[in-house]
Amino acid sequence: MELVQVQNLCKSYPDAELGEFKALDNISFVARAGEVFGLLGPNGAGKTTALRILATILQPSSGTAKVFNFDVTTQADYVRHSIGFVSNNTAIYDRMSAWEMVEYFGRLYALHSDHLYPRMEKIFRKLQMDEFRNCPGAKMSTGMKQKVSIARALIHDPPVLIFDEASLGLDVMVARALQAIVLDLRDQGKCIIYSTHIMREVERLCDRVAIVYKGKILDTGTLPDLANRHNQNDFEELFFELLMQEDVDLRMQRSPVSLPIAGVSPALRPSPFGSNR
Amino acid sequence: MNWSHVKLIFHREVRDQLRDRRTMFTICVLPILLYPLMGMVMLQVAQFHREQHVSLGVFGYENWPASRPLIADSDETQIHWKKLTVTKEIRETLGQLRILENNKGSETESKAPKNFIVDAKLAEKLLKEVQADAIIWIPKGYDGTFTSTQLVVLSNQRWERSQLAVRLLAERLDSWHQAAVRDRLASTTLGVSVLDPPQIKQVDVSVPESKRALIWTKILPFVMLVWALTGAFYPAIDLCAGEKERGTLETLLCSPARRKEIVWGKLLTVMCFSVCTALLNLFSMHFTTAIVMTQFSNMGATEMVHSLGPLPIQSMGWLLLLVIPISAMFSALALAVASLARSTKEGQYYLMPLLLVGMPLVMLPMIPGVTLSPGTSVIPVTGAVLMSRAMMDGEYTQALLHLPTVATITVLCCLLSVRWAVRQFESESVMFRDSERSSVTQWIRNVWRLRDETPSVNESFFCGLIILICLFFGRLSLGGMTLEWASIVKSTVVIQIGVILGPALIMAAILTRSITKSLRLSRPSAMDMAVTIGLAFCLHPTYVAIATAVSNEYKLGEQTTAMLTQFDDIIGSTSIWYVLLVLALLPAICEELVFRGFLFAGLMRNGGHVRAILVTAVLFGLSHGVLQQSITASIMGLVLGWLAYKTGGVACTIAFHVVHNSISMLLAASSHNKQPIPQFLSWALEIDDGRLCYSAAWSTLSVGVAISLVAWTATRNMKDRRTNVQKSWGRVAKEAKQAIAR
Incomplete structure (x- = not known):
């Protein structure tokens, strides 16, 4: 069952240098129930923009995006009830405890006390948050904050969960725990859109993946499909080659005489990643 | 709107603010401590104060x-x-x-x-x-x-x-x-008695409480409004810029709460703290004053105690009524401005100008002689302060008389501020603004490279500002000229072409790709032109009535009156064709090309026709030097703006402006020359006190005709637009059918 359908989605911003900056350039993908769909791309590729459109925070310039068959533009209220959004900056109120924060969002989702508190207890137990349920946000570690963020996203039991570089800044232990939570949610039948630029996470978590670069989806498929299509078993190499090929194509479009750099050793190529890698 | 969301957000924000020690100190603790500390210092100083030798x-x-x-x-x-x-x-x-x-x-x-x-x-x-x-x-x-x-x-x-x-x-x-x-x-x-002045026996019938109220009514609204503004600042910054900084706003934006509900929840919080700060200050000041004055009384300073004793308690009730709408307005403004900032530090920079803009409105009622009148009641904040003062002084009739105006203006300002705040929250460019690069050369290059067919909103605002500044200096430099026809021609040509039209033309040439579209030059339909000219004739009596009412309310200074009389004399003694050319045609063309042309084109962007009409009307009013003229010009600016929007260009508004100015000049010249009323105009004109004016019959009839013309124009254009929309949909449907058939 396709819970997320993105069709020819474009998003442009006015830009002082270029006049118009295309953050998303005609991207299309679908994500199904019970799968983790990865959006893999370097920083500035357009992953966050796409996810923000799915979360109804931004409006698309053109194209359509549907979540649980609700249009993100015209049926934003329904979409918001159908998603849980976990962002990379944890987004925790400093002066609220974990319990208060999750309760607040539960109330915003109009959950009745009879339903809200048992669910909170269940989520707190599942995510092992009981120890710090009364701890204010300012005193929480990054791992604790991310758990609260996940609990907040899960409180209304949405069918679609969006993780926007959720493992950013987490230590190995917490990142592992996060991955376990994501896989558990997938097993519960949730549709998970997981944005990242970490290869190992993709390999470990994602059932299907879309490689995003400069606002475009370069390729989509399962990891074996991608490996077969591009004749490359090393996923990191595959990723690099796709990005380099795109750069070459863009250069050729701008200036057809410039030389391709596909043959250059990966070690000598400029890294597409930013400082977060 | 889901009020349960608003309530939830409000409760959370209030709880959050109450847990913030810095906010609590500024808003609650400081007012409680400030006045007792000040009182203590005053008492100490008083003890050491001796007569200076x-x-x-x-x-x-x-x-x-x-x-x-x-x-x-x-x-x-x-x-x-x-x-x-x-x-x-x-x-x-x-x-x-x-x-x-x-x-x-x-x-x-x-x-x-x-x-x-x-x-x-x-x-x-x-x-x-x-x-x-x-x-x-x-x-x-x-x-x-x-x-x-x-x-x-x-x-x-x-x-x-x-x-x-x-x-x-x-x-x-x-x-x-x-x-x-x-x-x-x-x-x-x-004898010595020649030096003695007349004996005066002064009998003061005021009771001590009312005398005390007189001083407090001047001071307290000022103190309270300053604190209401200050009290709105910190929560507004924390609730907008702070949330952006912490990343929590993004989470809230994808929750079921809509933007409007988020704004209302935050607005109520800011307002709550603004009101609390103002009231805490008020009460703290009241009690401290009461105690300090008792001490002064014990020390023998009875005169001071009589004039500055504690505020009569009933007066405080009226202040409470004042603080709620004013706090609402300040809170909405603070929230809208704070939403522009990405961090709390940036928010503080943005809110400073708001304080500078708000201060004159708060201080205006403190100027001696400024009382509640139809003129002052329309000024935001000032009107409300003056009304509360009238209430405190026991002038209930006067206050009730102006209550509808003050309430309307205050509510309107509140709604506009809230709407602005909501729009800020709905704007992606405001909510997710990236850090801007400050390269001047890059900016200049882009201004040229990325110029559009019409100016942008910011360019229009900038042009309006430039024109106002140039007008200020231009008028100052031309001020020393003697009032004679040659100097009037010179100053009009310089002001109209050099100061008003010049900047707009230069900007249109540099910043846009199409001067024609920037100045909104288009060929009007004959019907539009005919209706506009008819409207100019019919609205002139109303304009004269408004101008008279404005002059009665805001009296012209002696110097201005003398200058205007001299101006009329010069017009009367000059050939009417020259007068019409210089004072009717030239200003009409220049002002319309700028205000309903260049500025309007930029402000119309993104469906901002209401903004275009309002802003150009205000700028048009401000471009007139005399206050009384500015008010009437702003009102006419609204009509001209509406016509510019409806007719889609400046040709009709130029015609309206020319006719309007020409009638004014002809009436002034004819009055001066004491010309008899032509037979064919005897039904419309009459002579009153030596001046030509409109007859009561035509004044009344003209309003009716003007309303009919306005209604007809509005309906006709709407009908046309609807027809166009229907046509376009018809075309789409036809194309779709053809596609299906293929």
């Missing part, structure tokens, strides 16, 4: 008439006299002092000259040497008549004590002189 040196006191001494032996005044004898050292200093006679040498004890030079450095040295705050020099031969001789007083006006010494000396000399005159009059037949 000054030391006054006198040279040559032996020259003063012995019959009536200046210094009494039992002198207990503030002046400590120092009779100075000219010692050797002082003589040396005095010798160097160079109080020179024009023709003679430097004999200090001689008769004082009419003109002399004082070496300031040496004079200061002398004052320090004799340890006096001021020195009076009585020359030889002084007879106390103040006619033939001149007393010289050396002082240093940089020293406060020296200023006081001179003032006290002047008072002493004056009283001495009065007594001398009395003595002389007593010896004549006139």
Whole structure:
């Protein structure tokens, strides 16, 4: 069952240098129930923009995006009830405890006390948050904050969960725990859109993946499909080659005489990643 | 709107703010501590305060008439006299002092000259040497008549004590002189009674409470509004910029709460803290004053206590009524401005200008003579303050009379502020603004490279600002010209072409790709043109009525009235064709090309036609130099803006403007020349007090015709638009059918 359908989605911003900056350039993908769909791309590729459109925070310039068959533009209220959004900056109120924060969002989702508190207890137990349920946000570690963020996203039991570089800044232990939570949610039948630029996470978590670069989806498929299509078993190499090929194509479009750099050793190529890698 | 969301957000934000120690200190603790601390300091200062005494040196006191001494032996005044004898050292200093006679040498004890030079450095040295705050020099031969001789007083006006010494000396000399005159009059037949002024028996019927209220009604609204503004600042910054900084806003934006609900929740929080801060200050100030005044009363300062005792408690009720709408307005403005910031630090920078804009409106009611009137009641904040003051003074009839205006203006301002705040929250560019790069060269290159067919909103605002600034300096530089026809022509041409049209044309050429579209030059339909001209004729009586009402409300100054009369005289004595060319046609073309052309085109962007009409009307009004003219011009600007929007160009508004100006000039010229009313216009015009004006019949009828024309224009255009939409949908449907068939 396709819970997320993105069709020819474009998003442009006015830009002082270029006049118009295309953050998303005609991207299309679908994500199904019970799968983790990865959006893999370097920083500035357009992953966050796409996810923000799915979360109804931004409006698309053109194209359509549907979540649980609700249009993100015209049926934003329904979409918001159908998603849980976990962002990379944890987004925790400093002066609220974990319990208060999750309760607040539960109330915003109009959950009745009879339903809200048992669910909170269940989520707190599942995510092992009981120890710090009364701890204010300012005193929480990054791992604790991310758990609260996940609990907040899960409180209304949405069918679609969006993780926007959720493992950013987490230590190995917490990142592992996060991955376990994501896989558990997938097993519960949730549709998970997981944005990242970490290869190992993709390999470990994602059932299907879309490689995003400069606002475009370069390729989509399962990891074996991608490996077969591009004749490359090393996923990191595959990723690099796709990005380099795109750069070459863009250069050729701008200036057809410039030389391709596909043959250059990966070690000598400029890294597409930013400082977060 | 889901009010349960608003309630939830409000509760969370309030709880969050109450847990923030910095906010709590600024908003709650500071007001409670501030006034008692201030009161304590005042009491301490009062205890140490003594009457200030000054030391006054006198040279040559032996020259003063012995019959009536200046210094009494039992002198207990503030002046400590120092009779100075000219010692050797002082003589040396005095010798160097160079109080020179024009023709003679430097004999200090001689008769004082009419003109002399004082070496300031040496004079200061002398004052320090004799340890006096001021020195009076009585020359030889002084007879106390103040006619033939001149007393010289050396002082240093940089020293406060020296200023006081001179003032006290002047008072002493004056009283001495009065007594001398009395003595002389007593010896004549006139008698002393001629000097006595009429006896006045002053009976003050005010009760002490109302006298106290008079002072408080001026001070308290100011104090309360300043604190209401301050109280809105910190929560607004924390709730917008702070949330952006922490990343929590993004989470809230994808929750079921809509933007409007988020804004209302936050607005109520900010307002709550704004009101609380204002009230806490008010109560703290009230109780502290009550205690301090009791102390002063015990210390014997009864006069002060009578005039500045604690505020009558019933007056505070009216202040409570005032604080709620004003806080709502300030809170919405603070929230909208704070939403522009990405961090709390940036928010503080943005809110400072808001304080600077708000301050004059709060301070205006404190100016002596500013009272509640139809004119002041339409000024936001000021009207509300003046109304609460009227209530506190017990002028209930006056207050109730202006209540509808004040309430309408305040509610309107509140709604506009809230709407602005909501729009800020709905704007992606505001909510997810990236850090901007500050490369001037890049910016200049982009301005040229990325220019559009019409100006942007910011470019329009910038152009309006440039024009207003140029007008200010242009008028100042042309202000010294004598009022004659040649100078009127010169100033009109310079102002209209150089100052108003010039910047807009330059900007249109540089910043846009199409001057025609930027200036909204398009061919109007014959019907639009005919209706517009008809409207100009029909609305002129209404304009005259409004202008008269405005002049009655805001009286013209004597100088302005005289200038306008002189202006009418010049118009009357000049060929009417020249007058129409220079004062009707030229301003109409220039002003319309700018205000309903360039500025309107930019402000119309993104469906901002209401913004375009309102802003251009205000700018058009401000471009007129005289306040009374500005008000009426703004009203006409609304009509012109609406016409510009409806007709889609400036041609019709130019025609309207030309007709309007021409009628005004013709009426003024005909009135001046005392021309008889032509027979065919006798139904529309009449002569009143030597001036041509509209007959009551035409004034009434014209309103009806104008309304009909406006309604007809509106309906016709709407119908046209609907037809266009229907046509386009029809075309789409047809194309779709063809596609399906294929």
